[in-house]
Amino acid sequence: MISSASGDGEPRQEDPPVVPAGGRRKQRVSMADVARLAGVSSQTVSRVSNGHPSVVGSTRDQVLAAMRELGYRPNSAARALRYGEFRTIGVILFDLSSTGNSRTLEAIAAHAAAEGYAITLIPVAARTQDHVMGAFTRLGELAVDAVIVIMEAHLLDTVSFTLPPGVHVVMVDSDAGDRYSVVDTDQADGARQAVEHLLSLGHRTVWHVAGPAESFAAERRAAAWRKALEAAGREAPPVRHGDWSTDSGYRAGLELAEEPACTAVFAANDQMALGLLRAFGEKGRRVPADVSVVGFDDVPGTADWFVPPLTTVHQDFAEVGRRCVQGVLDQIRGGRHSAPGTTLVPTRLIVRQSTAPPPADRA
Amino acid sequence: MISSASGDGEPRQEDPPVVPAGGRRKQRVSMADVARLAGVSSQTVSRVSNGHPSVVGSTRDQVLAAMRELGYRPNSAARALRYGEFRTIGVILFDLSSTGNSRTLEAIAAHAAAEGYAITLIPVAARTQDHVMGAFTRLGELAVDAVIVIMEAHLLDTVSFTLPPGVHVVMVDSDAGDRYSVVDTDQADGARQAVEHLLSLGHRTVWHVAGPAESFAAERRAAAWRKALEAAGREAPPVRHGDWSTDSGYRAGLELAEEPACTAVFAANDQMALGLLRAFGEKGRRVPADVSVVGFDDVPGTADWFVPPLTTVHQDFAEVGRRCVQGVLDQIRGGRHSAPGTTLVPTRLIVRQSTAPPPADRA
DNA sequence: CCGTTAAATGTTTGCGTTAACATTCACGAT
DNA sequence: ATCGTGAATGTTAACGCAAACATTTAACGG
Secondary structure: OHHHHHOOOOOOOOOOOOOOOOOOOOOOOOHHHHHHHHOOOHHHHHHHHOOOOOOOHHHHHHHHHHHHHHOOOOOHHHHHHHHOOOOEEEEEEOOOOOHHHHHHHHHHHHHHHHOOOEEEEEEOOOOOHHHHHHHHHHHHHOOOOEEEEEOOHHHHOOOHHHOOOOOEEEEEOOOOOOOOEEEEEOHHHHHHHHHHHHHHOOOOOOEEEEOOOOOHHHHHHHHHHHHHHHHOOOOOOOOEEOOOOHHHHHHHHHHHOOOOOOOEEEEOOHHHHHHHHHHHHHOOOOOOOOOEEEEEEOOOOOHHHOOOOOEEEEOOHHHHHHHHHHHHHHHHHHOOOOOOEEEEEOOEEEOOOOOOOOOHHHO | OOOHHHOOOOOOOOOOOOOOOOOOOOOOOOHHHHHHHHOOOHHHHHHHHOOOOOOOHHHHHHHHHHHHHHOOOOOHHHHHHHHOOOOEEEEEEOOOOOHHHHHHHHHHHHHHHHOOOEEEEEEOOOOOHHHHHHHHHHHHHOOOOEEEEEOOHHHHOOOHHHOOOOOEEEEEOOOOOOOOEEEEEOHHHHHHHHHHHHHHOOOOOOEEEEOOOOOHHHHHHHHHHHHHHHHOOOOOOOOEEOOOOHHHHHHHHHHHOOOOOOOEEEEOOHHHHHHHHHHHHHOOOOOOOOOEEEEEEOOOOOHHHOOOOOEEEEOOHHHHHHHHHHHHHHHHHHOOOOOOEEEEEOOEEEOOOOOOOOOHHHO
């Protein structure tokens, strides 16, 4: 019995093997500790830890055993200090409540992880210059090699100065393509598809419920809507502005229901389209028999469950996230900084049941 | 393509003054650099940087000026190495696509930021032991002082060993309250409120569409539903299991629509409730005249826009996030580890228009 | 004037890691 | 034997910061 020396055996199962007895002990195990136990130098431990080839098998095994026994894990702060990089990407954003943002973030996190990068979140409390400034200040003190900014560009104009040197940047959803590296979904083409779909069904023109005026995405969609109508030689009806919320779409819908000429509406997002559906329903305007509605976003598990299921423009947020990560990694690895330019991720129209030809008397 | 439509053409714009001319030079400015320029020792720079009192005004100003001129920012890796802590909290989660998770994360990020902590995201690619294990392994190499785990507990059983020592943990939505520190919404009480509301309207009993069997939250809600029925001396009808998706709710709804005795349904989340509404609509069962429906979650901007607006149990995700951060900070500051125990965040029933007394012939 | 004290600043050191260089050792060629 | 040669391992130094300790300076009572 090898264990006789230790007095009693330890038949008890090791409950939480994780907490070192004292609770507040020396906590971290360093290479030196492992080296001591394995009877080698800490450099050898480092080599094993990094899979360096010139360590003979027997030594490697000893070191690995010592690591396991002590529960060694490398100290990433020391590593970062040594290498001068953190292998971390910061993400600055306003809110996660929009599907688009959270899905983009999810994709960013997944791809960054695959590349061995961690994601640090830098939330911005409110949409004010002050808070944005604060976030960028915090960013300056943070351990990140690059930043992905998910934010309307106009809020950045006054703070771009404070972007710390040596930090690479990619923006999402921005019109700053002339100054920064930008990834965006092809808003304009999505809006064009929506309008052309409705026109091809026989509608005279298409009404538009836009997002808030401060939003670049909203502006883009509105501009493309107008352009597509002009290209087809149709008149553009007056625009209603919402704030992305279901409620604002509802209010716009109550107004539009009173417009007898309105047979087709393009809403700048699905939430507002939902509000439209509700308003039209209450006003006795049937969708799609009397009015056709197209949304934007294709919120999964929702847009397809509207009554009726919503024809909408699908955005590929996962692809946006992927390209963001690709963008910052290119910058980091290439040593370049923010090469200005815009990458557009295609959108596509998903035709469901909220669109149909206009009523016969208005065709 | 970049639409240069914004063609303002203002070449007068100041370049960021921060980048040292060479563009790609030694990049990082250290305390030593600042010290040299200011003509002081690097320790004095350190003192200024940390607001230490014993630096005379004139010296402080000199140092601050030098910092500004060089664009100095402290190296958090060195700081972390020195202090032995990272001021960072890791968050492990499966997906951000559920409203609950993303809202919880948002609250966590906001409160952590307020406390001077950063958030590092550790996404888990898929719901398999392998992937979970992988995430925890990565976690071991990550620069975090504590971890918040947003995940069904049963997936953790086999991996709990690998929780690195010295890392504090708080779990969300878990039944591991006996082993870990857990924060959860009061699922059971929410379900109880839903059932009692329906019974008080006069329904004989309440049917239930549960979440997937693996989910602890689903199990809790189902158990509380059953208990509330029993407490009222009612029979519990057979449970349908969905998978949280709208579609699974729809399928369950098609079945329930064939049950003439079914006048009240409690769905384990809003998505499935939406599917129910749709199925009942298609089958000619009016909500709430023929059947009452209650959901769970109160997805903002959505549940209140269902047709009819959904009576549902509101979850305070922001509060959950807040308490998670509070929990890990208590552990970090108190030097304690994961004090087992569960904190429950209250839920409350929001009565809208999807519930009503049962049809007269079935009261 | 000195000595004492405290305030302001400087010097040394080590946090954990790894690149760069130094050493040891076995072995085959001379 | 002796000397390379190269593979395996060890030693040193530095990354940027701040605690601990050391030094200088100013102020003041005797």
